[in-house]
Amino acid sequence: MVLPxxxxxxxxxxxxASAQPEVLTAMMQAGMNVCRLNFAHGQFDGHAATIRLIRDTAAAIGHRISIYADLPGPxxxxxxxxxxxCTLERGAPVTLTTQNIEGTADRLPVRFPELAQSVGPGDRIFLNDGFLQLTVNAVSGTEVACRIDVGGLLLSHKGVNxxxxxxxxxAFTPRDHECLDFAVRHGADVISQSFVQKADDxxxxREAARAAGGNPLIFGKIERAVALQNIDTIVQAADGIMVAxxxxxxxxxIEGIAIAQKRLIQHARRxxxxxxxxxxxxxxMVGNPRPTRAEVTDVANAIxxxxxxxxLSEESAMGQYPVDAVQMxxxxxxxxEAGWRDPEMREVLPHLETLLSGRPVADDPQIEEVIAADVVTAAIRLGARMVITPTTCGQQPRRVAAHRLPCWVVAFTPNPEIGQQLNLCSGVHTVDVPAKGTDWKSVAGLWCKDNGFTDGLAVVTHHGAQGQAEATYCLEIIDLATYFT
Known part of the structure; x- marks a missing residue:
């Protein structure tokens, strides 16, 4: 194979738009690594069929694809x-009620029993992703009287913020628990919780996943202002976060989203x-074969x-050009990524110096992080073709890859679960080792030969000899032409 x-x-x-074998095949071949199932929509029977289709398609073409279960949240x-x-007119009054009624332009039902206890005069309430906006005037019993600041067309079941x-x-509702149990039974590699507010969520x-017999990666979706305030503890409790x-x-x-994104990514990386x-x-690209220049810039800036x-969300789920979107x-x-090492880029974006250097990412690095930084320094200075790391838990490949090396980190693991989870880690390519008793070096040597890595240098990092302390790592510089012979 040729690495991407x-x-x-x-x-x-x-x-x-994408749940057909030929479309999934094309998306996988274009570079898709993870298939996300949105449990806010659809039924379990449909999700089960989609998971089978994804796995059958991936197996047919020999691709590693991870399954991501996104819980709907509250x-x-x-x-x-x-x-x-109905249509809401700017300046008109409207009452929000928790009563089970059919709504009109002057009286809207909200499925949130604690609504009246959660707001007060002067608070803002947004409808339909913020396209319609209200200000609370008064609260009485189960009803909230509001003024319409931004009106427009409103459909049933639209969101309220x-x-x-x-x-x-x-955050973790009874419906989420049902979805989690289903996801664990069907072998989801990642489960994310929507509308996280604190680490306990x-x-x-995680406790529910373990009780169900699973050990997936747990992601927190950062969607609320209070989550930004609690981000340090949320990040510590999670395996990862989604900047939703x-x-x-x-x-x-909305004008602060770009800065919030950069801060959230830095919190997670540290x-x-x-x-x-x-x-x-x-x-x-939901409806056009090419993106806007602003969208291209947005993707590049996230990287x-x-x-x-x-x-991709609607682009791949409902759009007319799902394969084109993945290719783009x-x-x-x-x-x-090709521009990362341009000296001018380092002058324009000083944070790249840290991102791409061998300096530890964490503010207070542990031994493993210092070793990872040494691996990065060696790989960069020697122009290594790859970093090779055998792993049973996936931690060291993640630490090394956090520096966004110019070469791939190739992780050899006997644990299929870890291989699936590392599929979300930038710069990591995972190779399965058939069994724990198999010598990883023999598997690595065969893989390098089969994939044309028969010359040049590589950096190898792995645990020390059996019986040594767990934090003991070896770092080797190897010649690919002779090491595996």
């Missing part, structure tokens, strides 16, 4: 409207955690920020 031209990983939401929504829609509030609802998800710019751009001022950047990355993955992501990633 880009090291940034790609997460694609699977839906009606999304607040409107109830039914008369005729399915109350920005800046820590709401009295659990993720602890609860959709609801985050409603819950927080903690050695994975990051997905998502929402509207190539949204114009320059240090994201592990970029994600791959082209943008390859071009952006």
């Amino acid at each position: 031209s880009h090291r940034t990983k790609m997460v694609c939401t699977i839906g009606p 999304k607040i929504r409107l109830g039914n409207l008369v005729g399915g829609q 109350i920005p800046g509030k820590e709401l009295p609802i659990k 993720l602890h609860e998800v 710019r959709g609801d985050l751009g409603v819950e927080t001022p 903690a050695g955690k994975l990051v997905i950047t998502a929402t509207q990355m190539l949204e114009s 320059l920020d240090g994201t592990d993955c970029v994600m 992501l791959a082209r943008i990633a390859a071009a952006t």
